[in-house]
Amino acid sequence: MNDSKDILAVGSIAFDTIETPKGRREKILGGSSTYFSVSSSLYTNVSLIGIVGKDFKRENWDIFKKYNINVDSVEKSDGLTFSWGGKYNHDFSKRDTLFTELGVFEKFKPNIVNSYNQPILYLGNIQPDLQFDVISKVKKPHLIAADSMNLWIDLFPEKVKELIKKVDIFLLNDEEAIQLSGHNNLNKIVSEFLSYGPKIVIIKMGSKGSVIGFENEIIRVSCVPNVEVVDPTGAGDSFAGGVLGYIAQYGLKNPVKAVMHGTAVASFTVSAFGLENLYNTQLNIVDEKIKEIKIL
Numbered sequence: 001m002n003d004s005k006d007i008l009a010v011g012s013i014a015f016d017t018i019e020t021p022k023g024r025r026e027k028i029l030g031g032s033s034t035y036f037s038v039s040s041s042l043y044t045n046v047s048l049i050g051i052v053g054k055d056f057k058r059e060n061w062d063i064f065k066k067y068n069i070n071v072d073s074v075e076k077s078d079g080l081t082f083s084w085g086g087k088y089n090h091d092f093s094k095r096d097t098l099f100t101e102l103g104v105f106e107k108f109k110p111n112i113v114n115s116y117n118q119p120i121l122y123l124g125n126i127q128p129d130l131q132f133d134v135i136s137k138v139k140k141p142h143l144i145a146a147d148s149m150n151l152w153i154d155l156f157p158e159k160v161k162e163l164i165k166k167v168d169i170f171l172l173n174d175e176e177a178i179q180l181s182g183h184n185n186l187n188k189i190v191s192e193f194l195s196y197g198p199k200i201v202i203i204k205m206g207s208k209g210s211v212i213g214f215e216n217e218i219i220r221v222s223c224v225p226n227v228e229v230v231d232p233t234g235a236g237d238s239f240a241g242g243v244l245g246y247i248a249q250y251g252l253k254n255p256v257k258a259v260m261h262g263t264a265v266a267s268f269t270v271s272a273f274g275l276e277n278l279y280n281t282q283l284n285i286v287d288e289k290i291k292e293i294k295i296l
Contacts, residue, residue, distance in 0.1 A: 004044040004249040005142050008116050009033045010134050011124020011237075012105055013050040013074065017085040018273060020092070022230040028274040029060050031082065032124035032147070035234035038278050039241025039265045040122075041067040042286065044248040047116065049073045049134075051108045053081040063275065073111055077104040092229050112137035120248050122240065123167075125149040128159035135166055143199075143252075145169035145244055147236070153180045164196040169247075171240055173204045186211050187218050200255050202243065204236050209296065210263065214255045220296035221259050224267035224289050231273045238262075238269040238278065242286070256295060264289035 011033030017026045037046045047070035052060075056076070064071045082105035085098035110130060121138050123131045123146040131146060144167045148160050153176055160180060164170050170193060174186060181189045186203055190213035193201040203211045207229075209222040242265030246258040264286045268277045 005247075006045045006047065006117065006119045007037075007040050007122060007244060007248055008047050008049065008119040008138065008141075009037050009040070009122045009124065010049045010110050010130075011036065011122075011126055012082055013048075013052050013056075014082040014084055014105070015055075016233060016274065017083070017098070018231055018233055019085075019087040019098075020231050020273075021088065021090050023273065025231075025273045027083070029063055030084070030234060030274055032234075032237045033122075035237035035269065035275070035278075036122060036124060036241040036244075037064070037069050038067055038275055039238040039269070040245035040248070041069055042242075042265070042281065042283055043245030046070065047073065047119070049110045049112070051075040051077055051082075051104050053077055053079045053104045056081050066279075073113060075104075075108075075111060077107075079104040081105075086233065088232065092232055095232075110134050110137075118142045120145065120244055122244055123147070124237065125152070127152055128156050128163050131163055132159075132166070143168040143247075145171065145240070147171045147240060148176060148180075150176050150179060161196065164193055164198060167198050169200045169202070169244070170198045171202045171204065171236075171243070173206070173236060174208075177203045187213075190218050199252060202259060204239060206232070206235070210239075210259055212255055212259050214252075219256055221256065221263060222294040222296055223263055224292050227267045227271055229270045232270050233274070235266045235270050239266040241265060260290050260293045261286060263293055 012031040014031035015027040016030035080103040083101045121141040121144045146167045201213045239262040242262035243258045246261040
């Protein structure tokens with residue numbers, strides 16, 4: 001990892017209660033930056049900025065410790081950790097949110113120290129004003145990547161478009177892309193978002209794979225075939241972790257290979273609850289999965 005760039009990730013740390021056709025888990029460690037940082041730590045050193053409550057226990061901290069994720073800038077606050085509950089239908093095509101309790105995350109203000117050495121900055125799907133604030137405070141990032149979510153696109157569409165202009169890599173899922181652009185041709189949406197200035201735009205399509213745009217190319221990449229889905233929670237964040245982890249090691253010279261790495265890492269996430277299958281994932285196993293992915 002000596003030659004790779006470090007990653008600085010900002011986003012949510014949460015407890016998830018998840019029900020799927022394959023079973024149920026209560027209060028397991030989740031959140032966008034948790035999935036992202038565990039996935040990207042397969043490739044490089046990761047520092048995390050977030051907030052947790054007094055109910056965040058040693059066993060939760062130990063998960064970050066296992067992956068050598070730097071949590072010095074994770075704030076410990078007096079309230080309760082952000083928690084979320086979701087239930088997936090019989091074929092995973094629909095997810096209902098059962099509850100959202102923001103807890104300490106409601107007042108989250110990222111604490112940026114200046115000791116980060118030109119990191120790759122990843123902005124999880126926190127609200128746009130916080131993303132802008134982090135961009136303004138991190139000195140000379142190597143590159144900036146950002147995600148968003150349907151809530152912010154609904155409330156602040158112009159701010160999300162402004163965000164695209166400030167980043168090198170922009171990721172979002174197909175529903176969010178259609179919502180933000182107002183039309184449903186994904187190739188045209190990628191071209192439109194690229195015209196705002198980022199080097200790479202990636203649209204995640206779940207089981208249908210992804211679309212990646214860069215320079216004058218738009219390419220579709222398949223998902224890993226024949227994966228038994230157990231819990232899709234965190235798949236998009238794990239995907240982003242694999243993409244940026246690969247870029248941290250090898251730079252931007254092969255964005256399609258980066259997307260294939262993200263796809264492979266996400267396939268481990270969805271095949272078990274929470275982080276269960278990521279715990280023992282190693283890069284040689286990721287490389288084996290990549291052989292099954294097709295460029296369409």
